[in-house]
Amino acid sequence: MxxxxxxxxxxxxxxxxxxxxxxxxxxxxxxxxxxxxxxxxxxxxxxxxxxxxxxxxxxxxxxxxxxxxxxxxxxxxxxxxxxxxxxxxxxxxxxFPSGLCPGFSDRAFWRHACATAACARALARRLRFNQDVAFTAGLLHDIGRLVLVSGHPQAYGAALAYRAQHDGAMLDAERAVLGVDHVDAGVALARHWHFSDTMCQAIACHHAPESPGAGFLAAIVHVANGIVHALDLAGEPDERVPTLSGIAWDAMGLNEEAYLHLFREMELQYQEMSAILAA
Structure with a gap:
C-alpha cells in the first residue's frame, strides 16, 4: 500500500x-x-x-x-x-496512541528514543553544543515512525513483515511497502508542529549526516542513534546496528577513553529518562 x-x-x-x-x-x-x-x-x-x-x-x-x-x-x-x-x-x-500496530513495540520505541536523547545530550555537553537542542533532537529523531504507525497501522505492519522477511533496514522496508519512510513523515510532522529549522534538518538528515547542509546536530543524533543501537538499550529482539558515518564519528573528535566515559554517563542518564516510560 x-x-x-x-x-x-x-x-x-x-x-x-x-x-x-x-x-x-x-x-x-x-x-x-x-x-x-x-x-x-x-x-x-x-x-x-x-x-x-x-x-x-x-x-x-x-x-x-x-x-x-x-x-x-x-x-x-x-x-x-x-x-x-x-x-x-x-x-x-x-x-500518540499505543498498541495499534501488531509487531510494533511502543515501549521499545520510547526506550530507544529516550536512550538516544540521553546519548545526544552527553555528546553535546562534551562538544559544547546546546544540550537541550541535542536532547530533543535525539528524543524525536524517529518520531515519523509513530506518525506512520498511528495513521496507517496495517500498512506499517506490512512494512515490519517485509523487513523481517528480507532482513534489511527499516527505511528500505518502509519505502518498498509504503512509498514513504519515517524520515519523510518525521519532517512533515516537524513542520506541522513548527519545529525550528535546525531541528527539522536534524530529523531529515539523521540517517545521512554527510548530506549537504545536514548540520552538526544531525551528526550528533546520527552517532547517538548508532551507539544506542549498538548497546541494545531498547531491548528489541531483532536489533540491527545501522551503518555509521565515519565522517560524523570523526566530527565528534572523541578518543576511545572519552567514548567509554560517554557510555557510562549515557547509561546513567538513560536510567533517569526511563522514568518517562513508567509514568
Whole structure:
C-alpha cells in the first residue's frame, strides 16, 4: 500500500495537538533566555502535563530529598534544562496512541528514543553544543515512525513483515511497502508542529549526516542513534546496528577513553529518562 502525500498529511492532521507551551518550547528551543516564571505558569495551566512532569521529577531516578509539587520547584531542584526536557518528553510521549500496530513495540520505541536523547545530550555537553537542542533532537529523531504507525497501522505492519522477511533496514522496508519512510513523515510532522529549522534538518538528515547542509546536530543524533543501537538499550529482539558515518564519528573528535566515559554517563542518564516510560 503506497501512501500519497495527502494521506501522510491527513494522518498528521488527525494527531492530537501538542500543548501550546510545548509548541513554544520546541519552536524556541535554541533560545537560552527563557523566562522561567512565565514557563512555570504556562505549564501549570495544563493539569495533565503538570501532573506527568511532576511525577517524573519525583521519580526515584532523580533522587530528590524533597517532594516537588510545582513546576517552579522542579526547576529549582532539577534545573531549568532538565525540567524543560521532562516537560517536552512528558507531552510528546503522551501524544500518540499505543498498541495499534501488531509487531510494533511502543515501549521499545520510547526506550530507544529516550536512550538516544540521553546519548545526544552527553555528546553535546562534551562538544559544547546546546544540550537541550541535542536532547530533543535525539528524543524525536524517529518520531515519523509513530506518525506512520498511528495513521496507517496495517500498512506499517506490512512494512515490519517485509523487513523481517528480507532482513534489511527499516527505511528500505518502509519505502518498498509504503512509498514513504519515517524520515519523510518525521519532517512533515516537524513542520506541522513548527519545529525550528535546525531541528527539522536534524530529523531529515539523521540517517545521512554527510548530506549537504545536514548540520552538526544531525551528526550528533546520527552517532547517538548508532551507539544506542549498538548497546541494545531498547531491548528489541531483532536489533540491527545501522551503518555509521565515519565522517560524523570523526566530527565528534572523541578518543576511545572519552567514548567509554560517554557510555557510562549515557547509561546513567538513560536510567533517569526511563522514568518517562513508567509514568
Amino acid at each position: 503506497k501512501l500519497t502525500q495527502e494521506q501522510l498529511a491527513q494522518g498528521i492532521n488527525d494527531l492530537p495537538s501538542l500543548p501550546v507551551v510545548v509548541m513554544d518550547l520546541l519552536s524556541n528551543i535554541e533560545q537560552e533566555n527563557v523566562d522561567i516564571t512565565v514557563l512555570a505558569k504556562k505549564v501549570s495551566y495544563d493539569q495533565a502535563l503538570t501532573a506527568k512532569t511532576l511525577r517524573l521529577a519525583n521519580s526515584p531516578s532523580f533522587g530528590l530529598q524533597v517532594k516537588v509539587t510545582t513546576i517552579q520547584q522542579a526547576i529549582t531542584f532539577l534545573g531549568f534544562q532538565t525540567t524543560r526536557n521532562l516537560i517536552t518528553a512528558a507531552a510528546v510521549t503522551g501524544c
